[in-house]
Amino acid sequence: MIALGCDHGGYPLMKEIIAHLESRGLEYKNFGTFSEESCDYPIFGEAAARAVADGSCDRGILVCGTGIGISISANKVKGIRCALCGDCFSAEMTRRHNDANMIALGARVVGAGLALKIVDAFLDTPFEGGRHERRVNMLMEIENK
Ligand code: RB5
Numbered sequence: 001m002i003a004l005g006c007d008h009g010g011y012p013l014m015k016e017i018i019a020h021l022e023s024r025g026l027e028y029k030n031f032g033t034f035s036e037e038s039c040d041y042p043i044f045g046e047a048a049a050r051a052v053a054d055g056s057c058d059r060g061i062l063v064c065g066t067g068i069g070i071s072i073s074a075n076k077v078k079g080i081r082c083a084l085c086g087d088c089f090s091a092e093m094t095r096r097h098n099d100a101n102m103i104a105l106g107a108r109v110v111g112a113g114l115a116l117k118i119v120d121a122f123l124d125t126p127f128e129g130g131r132h133e134r135r136v137n138m139l140m141e142i143e144n145k
Contacts, residue, residue, distance in 0.1 A: 002021065005074075008038050011033060041073060049080045074104065088118055096128045
């Protein structure tokens, strides 16, 4: 199950992402927003992130205008590793090395064609484990300090 969240700036791209997930037969839970009416990205970033953190969703995809605000929102939630990605290499590597459980995209930064490739790289790439596991554990330990 994939948690989705966006603000008004991200909404047009989120519609494309939803159509893409449906074409792949992937299940999602959409935490909104549901229109281009102005709203506050922390609400939707946090809601989707909490669903990933509590295990009701396996992964999450967030979109705002730049991807920045909504990624910061998600990363405030304990257990979340949300990577802001504007290219496929970063999306692949954040899965391989950081075990990112969420990605954020900027709808005003990347076109839909590239964004969907980034989504696929995020969804289809496994975590490598090994030495990266130690580093991910260190990342999560920061939350307990
Ligand atoms: C909304 O105008 C915009 O600030 C928001 O979508 C995002 O880019 C914030 O980081």
